Amino acid sequence: MNTLSLSPPQQNMQRLLLVRTLFLTGVCAALAAAYWTVDLALPYPALLWIISALTLINILAWGRLKHSHATSQVEFFVQLLVDVMGVTLLLFFCGGADNPFVSYYLVPLCISAATLRWRYTLPLALTALSLYTLLFYFKVPLPDLAPGSGHQHHGSSNGVSLHTIGMWFNFLISSALITYFVVKMAEALREQDAQLADLREDSMRDEQLMAVATLAAGTAHELGTPLTTIKTLVSELQQTHTDDPELQSDLALLKHQIQHCTNTLHQLHERADRSKETTLSTQAVRDYCEDIIDNWLLMRPDVSTDITIDENAPEVTARFDPTIAQSIGNLLNNAADACPHNIRINISWSVSSMTWGIDDNGPGIAPELSTQLGQAFTSSKGRGRGLGLFLTHSTVNRYGGEVRLENRDQGGTRTVLHLPLHTQEVA
Structure with missing residues (x-):
């Protein structure tokens, strides 16, 4: 009751x-x-x-x-x-x-x-x-x-x-x-x-994460063989059609993307192994942010960006869980999928926290989805499943951070990631 x-x-x-x-x-x-x-x-x-x-x-x-x-x-x-x-x-x-x-x-x-x-x-x-x-x-x-009218307080006349x-x-x-x-x-x-x-909400989110993790592990295991087969066929096509420069260029790009997928699968296994360790290695925050940007630009050569990294930010090192970089990459990919042109990225940090601001020029967030983004299988992209943003929210929240998405006045979406840091200043 x-x-x-x-x-x-x-x-x-x-x-x-x-x-x-x-x-x-x-x-x-x-x-x-x-x-x-x-x-x-x-x-x-x-x-x-x-x-x-x-x-x-x-x-x-x-x-x-x-x-x-x-x-x-x-x-x-x-x-x-x-x-x-x-x-x-x-x-x-x-x-x-x-x-x-x-x-x-x-x-x-x-x-x-x-x-x-x-x-x-x-x-x-x-x-x-x-x-x-x-x-x-x-x-x-x-x-x-x-009551007791005959027993009034001494000297009382009221x-x-x-x-x-x-x-x-x-x-x-x-x-x-x-x-x-x-x-x-x-x-x-x-x-x-x-x-x-x-606690109930966290428990439900953990159950969803476990289901997604199980699916991801099975998928990663199954992708190894077809990727090897595709890579072999691409190499054979390169050897067969040496006289077609345009096809050679496309095959080289395809081979590069296949190699990137293979490397991603290897990194997934390495991250799973590192997640079992009780301690994480430290890394300079500036180098960490630049590595994320470089890897993302390598994966998305079609984007044009305006990247600003705070030059006045302190030189500090911090411990980052391997899933943080993947979460930031998901946010960058969401911006690129919305509109690959003129993406503005602002990165700053202090000795206690790090902030990423990502502005895109896409269609923005539909009102009916604004309160559901970050939940599993909820996406503003017609071909998306919403798992990337769901995993990002779950990961960032687990480490005390937050992700906010809002429509910009001039169009597009502004994504802000705020994450606490366990840092130490560099001497």
């Missing part, structure tokens, strides 16, 4: 209105008993006006909740404040602080402490305490409800008894304890719920 502190705002509002309905029903029953059974002298017309006003507010709140499920903390706080003011008016006409039902102030205070933040609960507690204090002096007295003073201190202590402990417990529960949600 969900607790009140973990319920959505609209459910909290529904429960508050239900509590108010029960309270008003109880007040009406008590007034009926006082009128017909006890024959207690009360200002019934004024009390009925107050009950009618609270009932009208309750009906309007139910109607609004039915047509709109959005409920803010401010609105919830106002409704609790209405309860406090309504209780105050009822108590004013029924003996003030001498009324034994004055402790009902604690009900809206408990609800606020369990559902709202400090900035709402503390003002509500101070308001309730102030109104409770005023009820000692401003009230319609009812001798039948005044009619405040030791009983009511004790009730006041009891309310003060109770409200302070509720405001502090319940708010703290509610915040802890909310934080725990958020952490559990993050």
